[in-house]
Amino acid sequence: WPDSDLDFYAFSPISYLDTYSPTMANDAQAITCKTDGSVDLLYAVTRGQTKANNAEGVSLNFRHAFSQLLFRATNSNNKLGVNVEGVTLAQTYTKGTFVLPTQTADNLNNTIANDRTSVGNWSTSAYNDIANLDANITAQDIGFRSTANGGAKYLNTGATDNGISDIQGLYALPQELKYWNPDAEFTGDENTAYFIISCKVWTKTEEGNVYLWGDSTTYKDIAVPVVVPNSTDGVNSTFTWKPGYRYVYTFNFTNGAGYVPPVVDDTDGTDPVLVPIKVNITVDEFLNGEI
Numbered sequence: 001w002p003d004s005d006l007d008f009y010a011f012s013p014i015s016y017l018d019t020y021s022p023t024m025a026n027d028a029q030a031i032t033c034k035t036d037g038s039v040d041l042l043y044a045v046t047r048g049q050t051k052a053n054n055a056e057g058v059s060l061n062f063r064h065a066f067s068q069l070l071f072r073a074t075n076s077n078n079k080l081g082v083n084v085e086g087v088t089l090a091q092t093y094t095k096g097t098f099v100l101p102t103q104t105a106d107n108l109n110n111t112i113a114n115d116r117t118s119v120g121n122w123s124t125s126a127y128n129d130i131a132n133l134d135a136n137i138t139a140q141d142i143g144f145r146s147t148a149n150g151g152a153k154y155l156n157t158g159a160t161d162n163g164i165s166d167i168q169g170l171y172a173l174p175q176e177l178k179y180w181n182p183d184a185e186f187t188g189d190e191n192t193a194y195f196i197i198s199c200k201v202w203t204k205t206e207e208g209n210v211y212l213w214g215d216s217t218t219y220k221d222i223a224v225p226v227v228v229p230n231s232t233d234g235v236n237s238t239f240t241w242k243p244g245y246r247y248v249y250t251f252n253f254t255n256g257a258g259y260v261p262p263v264v265d266d267t268d269g270t271d272p273v274l275v276p277i278k279v280n281i282t283v284d285e286f287l288n289g290e291i
Helices: none
Strands: 006-012 030-034 042-049 067-074 080-093 095-099 121-123 130-133 146-149 152-155 170-172 176-179 192-205 208-213 220-225 238-240 246-252
Touching: 067 080, 080 170, 176 192, 192 246
Parallel strands: 067 246
Antiparallel strands: 006 042, 030 095, 067 170, 080 130, 080 152, 080 192, 095 121, 146 152, 176 238, 192 208, 192 220
């Protein structure tokens, strides 16, 4: 031990991905990395340590640098059948720089979670690395009101939700997300995040199932905005994922099934997957008959 105090910084895993590894700068404690959504990034900061106050060893409390996303799905429409195969996260930043906190990173229960000096902060401004994250999130990794049906999940009614501990998470880069407006032009160059759900949807009839999306052997993608709009047109609607926070998204198929996935430079937007047939009814008045 030297005579002066020591600051300890640590992160895990050391080799984060094959092509991108976190590196800690000498002049500023920061980690730059790219995520594929499958592995969490942990960090620890313990400052001002001396030989005298560390007879038992230096304590390192590791925190989660990423946000965790969990997925659930439900359907209470007994006229509609839904099979979900998996979920992908689209149009988010996947590379960024995490500036470590300037204070000792104690357990979050003992700190103010929004205090950047004790939590740290992500920045994606130096990168334009927008991509999709699937992280192998399959039907078996989603919490359902359902029963298993082969490799996918069939959403029925009456079953209970799986517990959070039973669900496989996806680790996303904390960032401010913009609302994806299905009715507007899609440029593909902003983090207008949406989920891609691989599924098949059918209506139940006495003669059998009539498929509305996909078919008996094929799944098709639907898109659902990540950000809930705060106004009718969604202008300026945003939502921020924070480091160390868990967000549980529930896809409810009871009254619809999202939108057709967007195509870059499509100026007309996209359409809902299930468009209800509207019927306007009129009834003729009885006419007077002659006898």
